[in-house]
Amino acid sequence: MLLPNRHFSPFKLFLDRNSHTALMLNPKVLTTFTRALLTEGYRDHLGHADPSDGRWSFLSVPRRFPMAPLHHYLGFLRDPAAYALFGFVRNPYGRLTSAWKNKFLDGHHRSPDGSDAAYARSMRKHELPPLRAFARKQGLPGGTPNTLVPFETFLRYIAAQPEGRRDHHWESQSVVLMCDRLRYSRIFRIETELEEGFLTLGRRLGFPDPWVSARMDRRTNPSKRQAATYTPELAALAQSLIAQDLDRFGYDPESWRDY
Structure with missing residues (x-):
């Protein structure tokens, strides 16, 4: 069962x-x-x-x-x-990058002025408000409405949540x-x-x-934008979040350099 x-x-x-x-x-x-x-x-x-x-x-x-x-x-x-x-x-490094780009980077650029109102409804309702509140409390960029949530803020937000209670995208x-x-x-x-x-x-x-x-060449839903993500410091933070996946699925801990 x-x-x-x-x-x-x-x-x-x-x-x-x-x-x-x-x-x-x-x-x-x-x-x-x-x-x-x-x-x-x-x-x-x-x-x-x-x-x-x-x-x-x-x-x-x-x-x-x-x-x-x-x-x-x-x-x-x-x-x-x-x-x-x-x-x-x-x-796992690529999956985190993809989640941030698709949900936050692309969401911010859905309107010319980066308005929060342009984010997908599910993001406006469930993820954006608590993430912005977390950023404000921690003094991190991204706490102000209508501003971009940086990748670092996104990772630190995830790290503050217990494994098993996070959004399924990350x-x-x-x-x-x-x-x-x-x-x-x-x-x-x-x-x-x-x-x-x-x-x-x-x-x-x-x-x-x-x-x-x-049909293998018909894959869809890529992020529309490129943006720098990992530094050695952020890679170390990400590794603490994805260590189980790196080990279980056999990915190189240094493969963050590909993203």
């Missing part, structure tokens, strides 16, 4: 009971691309014009991501070992994927194992290899 943590959601878990295949999505690791590929594969090769076959019709996610019947999710919670479970991870990947309580058949690193990972999934689901490979 799986006792999920606060990050578990059916919207981030793909289940195909016919092939006993499960995929746990990992925010900031090709989730938009993955949902699109699965939806197109269900349509093109499994005959599902609606990826969720009309289930959950009052929600938008099931129209762009195959969602299983509710009792399939309950079955997974009762016996996750009944499925071959897969996941994707990325360099929570430890080990925690998001519940590696402490789930046994994965394989976790793929997207830098070197991306195509292998999707080919593995495709073969289990009945998607032809050439069809899967042709």
Whole structure:
């Protein structure tokens, strides 16, 4: 019996009971691309014009991501070992950089004057106010409304939160994927194992290899801007946040230099 943590959601878990295949999505690791590929594969090769076959019709996610019947999710919670479970991870330094750029750097530049009102509604409601309050209390840049939240302030804000209670976009990947309580058949690193990972999934689901490979160059959702991020000092701070991921997934602690 799986006792999920606060990050578990059916919207981030793909289940195909016919092939006993499960995929746990990992925010900031090709989730938009993955949902699109699965939806197109269900349509093109499994005959599902609606990826969720009309289930959950009052929600938008099931129209762009195959969602299983509710009792399939309950079955997974009762016996996750009944499925071959897969996941994707990325360099933890890169994931932190991507989260900051996508949520804060790009959010700040969504309007010419950097207005907080231009941020996505979820950010305005849940993350921006406490982060600005933290910055003001600590005397860090980014506490004033309508100013950019610097990468350093972002990292120090994360460091002030206990692991397991952070936003899933910058929570430890080990925690998001519940590696402490789930046994994965394989976790793929997207830098070197991306195509292998999707080919593995495709073969289990009945998607032809050439069809899967042709979609590998269609990845979306990059940050629109470049900005300096890591210094040796900030890399040391980041390493304290992602040490578990570096060790578990085999990433070089010095790979911050690539970002």
